[in-house]
Amino acid sequence: MDTMRERFTAITSRLLDEDPRLAxxxxxxxxxxxxxxxxxxxxxxxxxxIREQLLVSTGGGLALTGMRPIVHTFASFLVERPFEQVKLDFGHQGTGGVLVSAGGSYDWPAGGFTHMAPGDVALLDTLDGWTIHVPGHPDEAEALLRHAAAAGDDRVYLRLSEQSNTAPRPVDGAGLHTVRQGRRGVVVAVGPMLDNVLAAVDGLDVTVLYATTVRPLDTATLRSAAAATDAADVVLVEPYLAGTSSAAAGEALLDLPHRVLGLGVARRELRRYGTIEEHLAGQGLDPAGLRARIADFLGA
Incomplete structure (x- = not known):
């Protein structure tokens, strides 16, 4: 199976042939x-x-001429380093485009902390009007890329990852999808975390929702799923900074007595590097780590 990044480059090359507006x-x-x-x-x-501020500003300039720019590099160099340009050249100018990242939280551990961006979604979430997609499979990445490329002038962030679920799920660029239903609580699995979540909750009486679009968050589906459980307890499992979506989930459940647990990458600087699997285990995002924390939170 190809990776999300390989699928992105192949499909984008084809889209350039099909749509003269794309760059x-x-x-x-x-x-x-x-x-x-x-x-x-x-x-x-x-x-x-290797001029990341210029990268984003060039995309913003192309958008001002009516083009639909697809801007691509590692997440740490696409969102974190040129954040001011993202804020001004797209947001303040009112232009649209598609930012497509690679690298994610720890996809290339040998690159060190400079090439890791667990805070990218949280940082971009401080800006208004961004749609954020986090696919969990190359097929999903392709579908969301095609959707974003064909859009009008909106601002889209597509976060690719080396980590992938074994099988794709239907995605529509909008809502949460119900994978299974239960009574003891709701677990929201974001993108490539779905397989680990399903392994972690095996035998637990919980609802699992799958998210490939995290902004805007599908608050209606989340609220409905939480209201159908015995207690509106929600666990968010995200492949980036823990708690990134906790506030959005809390707002969705505002009129319900509820609890929210945000699981993801811890807020500590990484100074030891291993494989992706070792980082998942170190962050408690492998099936065993997730099982222990989810079961403890839900009293299961």
């Missing part, structure tokens, strides 16, 4: 995978080199 802006990362597309569309595949 791709790169900062060296994945540039080798757009060689043929750059030869075919030299004016719409732009590599600015």
């Amino acid at each position: 791709v802006v790169l900062a060296d990362i994945s540039a080798d995978r757009f060689t043929d597309a750059a030869r075919t569309h030299p004016d719409r595949v732009i590599n600015v080199g």
Whole structure:
């Protein structure tokens, strides 16, 4: 199976052939995978080199001309380093585009902390008007990419990951999807965390909701699922900073007595690096770690 990043580069190259409004802006990362597309569309595949502020500003400039820019690099260099440009050149200018990240929280541990961005979704969530997609499978990444590329002038962040679920789920770029139903509480699995969540709650009487679009959060489905349980207890399992969506979940449940537990990457600087699997275990996001914390919270 190909990775989300491989699927992204292949599909985006095809989309350039189909839609003259699209342009791709790169900062060296994945540039080798757009060689043929750059030869075919030299004016719409732009590599600015390792200049991430320029990367985002170029995308914003293209958007001002009526283009639909797809801006791509590692998450730490796409959201964190040029955050002011994201805020001003897209948000303040009122332009739209598609930011597509790779790297995620710890997809390339050998790159060290500079190449990890567990806070990217939380940081982008401080800005108004962004749709944030977190696919859990390459097929989902393709569907959400096509949806974002064909959109009008809205602002979309597509967060790709090396971690993937074994099978895709239907995605529509909007709501939460019910995977299973139970009475003891609700567990929301975001993107590539679904397989681990399902393994963790095996035998527990809980509802599992699957999210590939986390902003805007489907508050209606979350509230309905929580209200149907014995106690409106909600566990959020996110592949980035723990608690990123806790406030949004709390607002959805405002008129219900409820509890919310946010699980994800801890708020501590990483100084020891291993494999993706070792990082998942170290963060308690493997099935065993999730099982212990979910069962303890729900009293199961």
